[in-house]
Amino acid sequence: MNGGQALMKALENEGVDIMFGLPGGAILPVYDPLIDSSIRHVLVRHEQGAGHMAEGYAHATGRPGVAMVTSGPAATNIVTPLCDAYMDSIPLVVVTGQVPYAAIGTDAFQECDTTGITMAVTKHNYLVTEAADIPQVIHDAFHIATTGRPGPVLVDIPKDIVDPKNPRSAMEWYTPDSHDLPGYRPNVAGDAELVRQAAKLICEAERPVLYTGGGILKSRGAKALLELAELTGIHVVTTLMNRGGFPDDHPLCLGMPGMHGNYTAVTAMQEADLLVALGARFDDRVTGKVGEFAPLAKIIHVDIDSAELGKVRRADVAIQGDCRAVIEDLVRALREMGGSEAQPDRSQWRSRISGWQERFPLTYEQSRNDELLKPQFVLEQLRDSTPDDTIVASGVGQHQMWTSQYWKFNHPYTWVNSGGLGTMGFSIPAAIGAKAGRPDRMVWAVDGDGCFQMTAQELVTAATEGFPIKVALINNSYLGMVRQWQEMFYAERYSEVYLTRNVPDYKLWAEALGCAGLRVESPEEVAPAIARANEIDDRPVVVEFRCEAGENVFPMVPAGMSNSDVVVDPSQRDRPR
Amino acid sequence: MNPVPTGSAPGRGGDGGTTTLVVHVENKAGVLARVAGLFARRGFNIESLAVAPTADGRFSRLTIVVGVDAAPMEQVVKQLDKLVNVVDIEELNPAASVERELMMVTVRADPSIRGQILDLVRIFQATVLNVGYDEMMVSLTGSPGRVDDFEELLRPYGIADVQRTGKVALSKLAKTAPDPLAP
CATH class of the missing domain: 3.40.50.970 (Thiamin diphosphate (ThDP)-binding fold, Pyr/PP domains)
Structure with missing residues (x-):
């Protein structure tokens, strides 16, 4: 051999x-x-x-x-x-x-x-x-x-x-039966005494929040998380890396926290007296100004990587271990302490949360007659016209945040995105990979026009190798997130963010790449175009949605600011917090 | 209402001191680059570094003196531990370890003052390695503090060249045998 x-x-x-x-x-x-x-x-x-x-x-x-x-x-x-x-x-x-x-x-x-x-x-x-x-x-x-x-x-x-x-x-084949890695000993089980201490803190907390990150999905821990949440009745925030790790439709789900998280998720963490961080790493996009993040909260931090424990925020109870294994241990410990009976009365906290949810839901203004599409509207329509278990892959920027905000993720492993690095151009190739792994699922890539131009050539791969993915191209003619920052933080001095309105012709480009190409400009065309795209299964489809350029992503915690200073949608700014 | 956070973020401040880490690594190509690269990209500071294979040739022993100013030691250790080739890490307590450093130094030594240099060599139990017409090369092995003192005393004569190895260290040995009846 x-x-x-x-x-x-x-x-x-x-x-x-x-x-x-x-x-x-x-x-x-x-x-x-x-x-x-x-x-x-x-x-x-x-x-x-x-x-x-x-x-x-x-x-x-x-x-x-x-x-x-x-x-x-x-x-x-x-x-x-x-x-x-x-x-x-x-x-x-x-x-x-x-x-x-x-x-x-x-x-x-x-x-x-x-x-x-x-x-x-x-x-x-x-x-x-x-x-x-x-x-x-x-x-x-x-x-x-x-x-x-x-x-x-x-x-x-x-x-x-x-x-x-x-x-x-030249070599002789052999089948290795062990590993030669003396310095590599990943630890899975959490320390039992620390788990008991964590359970005790949970039973004492009046305003607890489960702050759940990508470690939930990595450890196949979604079911265990659901059990923990339902046993304790504690609300769950799902970071960008854990969208789908807890069902958005669940009454305890608060959705995404962080820079563009929804108001309730951000504020509940900020007001909490206990954060149970499960496979999350206190990323700067979640914490905002770290010294003012969740100032009243004790911290339980579970992570398989001990270097994450105490890296950003000192934990009161830090448990190194596999997220699922530790959550299962935690559920057992909580049951031994009396299960849901041992949880304090948190009705006041729950009503504060529902008050925030009522006053500060995600919102946008529908486009008027002469305006192009609102990206949020497109995403709502796409969400409502695709199967519940559709896999969504996103690029990086405004469209990514809107997708995370407006999609209803009710199944694990349906959200594919570039979180930490923020890699523009991720969505099309990632969607192809997802379709290759799950050919039984519908796979939509939600992309921006800036991202699309970085990796569109892989649609040729999709067309020739038989991966009929669908691309929702949110075309606002701008590097939208950068444009938003220049509007808000650089006195509307727009520098090198305009990508032009009519070049390239995305419909023609899509067809040249071996895909079906559709173009949508008015709200009433949106649903029929999505239906048409869903029917096409013999090649990839690109649907260009021509969107308003000036739309901003809200809520927003400006970089370096405290999460207490979250900027809400203009229509909600006079409401009492 | 400005409550004090229960847990504060670990600071990057320090007292300017150092800590000695003994790191056992697999003796493989590129391992030193992995360790050095980790220090560089995480913003940790190496004061000195000594490397040599252990008695078991599959492993090497790194003695790293780390500036504790740059980062909390806990992060340094945990990040190092994540390197697949790092087998174990020991943080040496100076009071419980024996530390040594070797210095070779070439000092100006006109025949008229050679005697003064030799006095210092005798006092410090240093060794003369080489003698030139107006210079001497001497070496000293000792605790880093003693080596500092020697270097300081030679400095006024004019140091032409100096090379220190950086610190190496081993833990002190037990002074009493374990009680055979202890549980």
Whole structure:
């Protein structure tokens, strides 16, 4: 056997059924045994697309996404998805080709220091030097990517050890049965005494809030969270990374907190006397000015990554462990203490919460006759005309915030987005990856016109590889979120944010990419266009919704301000808080 | 109403002191770069660093003196621990450890003042390594404070070149045998 064959066999052994990639010089020898492999390969149009597709696949399925690209520029093109996956704890295994081992360090053609470049944006990476190491390294890479706090792992493979023409590629296959990782011991179980202390704090709290983050989804903990919330009757806020981790339709769900969170979620956290942070990391977009965040609250913090405990906010009870395992322990401890009977009377707190919900719901003004569409209206229509379990992938910016705000996420793993890194152009390739992982589901990408222009070429991949995703293009002709900041914080001095109104022609572009293209300009056309798009299943669809440029996302906590200073929609500003 | 937060954010302030970490890592290519890169990107400060393989050649031992000004030590340790190649980390308590540093120094030593330098060498139990017509090279192994003192005393004569290794350290040994009857 040679190293290239061993690589394919090792990937098959890890249960890989699909990978996303693009061949090139240094990885060429691996693309030959790929022909004989059971693994489906999706040929992308840009390596960044391969990385985001692998992320979308991982988001939607919980299984590690796999991408394979060549050396040099291909490796640098996939750095953005690696960083994105690192920030959002997405399990990825990325294989990159490298120049032959003897040529490393000589500035060879398409050489770059891939492991050096990606050291800061991967959970771990490898430069494999011997063909015989390939089975063990791939086995370890999947283990690292998927256990503990998940993340991306890169495996850089010099050409000579996979090239059958080179004697250095010869090796004997073996199936690794263990891991050689003396420094890697992810901890799953939470400390029982700390769990009891946490349960005690919960039973004493008058104004508690469950502050839930991506760790819920990563640990497959949505069911456990539901049990905890219903047992205690405590309200739940779902961060951007945990949309879908608790049903939006549930009476205890307060929705998204943070910079563009809804007023009640932001304010309930701010007024709480106990925050139970579950797989959340006190990100600056959630806390606002950190010194004034939830000033009255004691903190219970559960995270599998001990470095998150105390990184931003000192916890009163800090528990390292897998979110689901700790929540299950917590539920048991609470039952032992008397279950729902042991919870104090929180009717006053509940009525304060419902008061905020009544006074400060999400709102916008419907467009008048001469105006283009309101993006919020488009998203409401899309939400109401698609199946409940539709997977939604979003880009980054205003459209992302509106989607998170207006969608009703009632199922886990239906929201695919770039949270920590905020990667424009994420949605189209991520939606393709999600569709590849869940072909049974309808997948909509909600994109902005700025984002669309960054990765639209992957619609060719979707069209030719048979992934009939649908794209709702919220076209407001601007880099909308930047425009909003310039309006609010730079005295309406607009600098380099206008993308032009009529160029490109998105309908024509979509058709040229092998998709159906639709254009919608008036409110009454919205629902029929969505219905038409839902019917098309033989190719991708792009629906361009021509939207008002001046629409802003509210509520908003301006950067660096306290969450107590949340700016609500103009129509609500005279209401008592 | 301006309540004092129950838990305050961990500060980045400090007293300008240092802490010594002993970090066992897998002896693999690039591990030092991972450690150094982590310090750089998390804004931690390395004062000195000594690296060598342990008796078990699969592992290396890093003695890192960390400026505690830049970051809470807890974060430094936890972030280091996340590196897959880092096997374990020990924060050395200076009172419970033995610390040593080696200094080699070339000092101006005209024949007329050579005797004064040799006095210092004798007092500090340093070693003369090489002698030139107007310079001497000497070395001293000792606690970092003692090495500081020696360097300070040589400085007025004119130091032409100096190389210190950075601190290495081991925990002090138990002075009493464990009670065999203890539970």
